[in-house]
Amino acid sequence: MAKRGYHHGNLRQALVDGALELIEEKGPTGFTLSEAAKRAGVTPAAVYRHFEGREDLIAECALQGHMIFGDLMEYAYSTGGPSALSAFEATGRAYLAFARKYPGHYMAMFESGVSLHASAELASAVKRSKAVLETAAAALSENIPVEKRPPAAMFSAHIWAMSHGVVELFARGTPGANTPFPPEDLLETGIGIYLRGLGLVAPDA
Incomplete structure (x- = not known):
């Protein structure tokens, strides 16, 4: 899947949207933070600017x-x-x-x-x-x-x-x-x- 990126600095919501897609596809325990970051078009390290971990997301x-x-x-x-x-x-x-x-x-x-x-x-x-x-x-x-x-x-x-x-x-x-x-x-x-x-x-x- 091509990276969607995020707009206007709304990385937090981009990560949520990516996680929601992954939850729908794989279930709430079937994805990683790295996958959510990839959906948002950022590095895994960027996730921690907004969330403490997967459970927080x-x-x-x-x-x-x-x-x-x-x-x-x-x-x-x-x-x-x-x-x-x-x-x-x-x-x-x-x-x-x-x-x-x-x-x-x-x-x-x-x-x-x-x-x-x-x-x-x-x-x-x-x-x-x-x-x-x-x-x-x-x-x-x-x-x-x-x-x-x-x-x-x-x-x-x-x-x-x-x-x-x-x-x-x-x-x-x-x-x-x-x-x-x-x-x-x-x-x-x-x-x-x-x-x-x-x-x-x-x-x-």
Whole structure:
């Protein structure tokens, strides 16, 4: 691959962009700093002007991913529809859309093993994106008596896990390659079954 170089002195972002490409191609643990430097068109020594090492570079990829992800989740929730259920389901669709459009970011965020507390900025970005789903979950449970109401953090985490599972099993590679059902349909029906089981939505909703 020809060296792309970097413009206006933005070496830091050029390294992030190169790392994201490598993560998508080889996974978050399958590349070296030297390869990232080569993608940016600089020497390996230049990397250390901006990052302490590969984990620090991946953490920056994860941070940028969480910032994009948080924007998408907030937008999906605010425009998802007139009901708490439709808004909640919109966040699930946004999760799948993000994983498809930003695979390098997604893997850096959820599959690299990078500490969510690698920096205060990363921890804040993670908290923000999680808060969207917890807010949506809390809105769904408002009509349930407090003593019977499941913790929003608990069932929003379950939905997050379900979304991640659909991405990993059915939304990677060629769409529909592993299932006759669209990933969005799988997630939506799964969310519906789960929420009805908790009594968060009526059986005929």
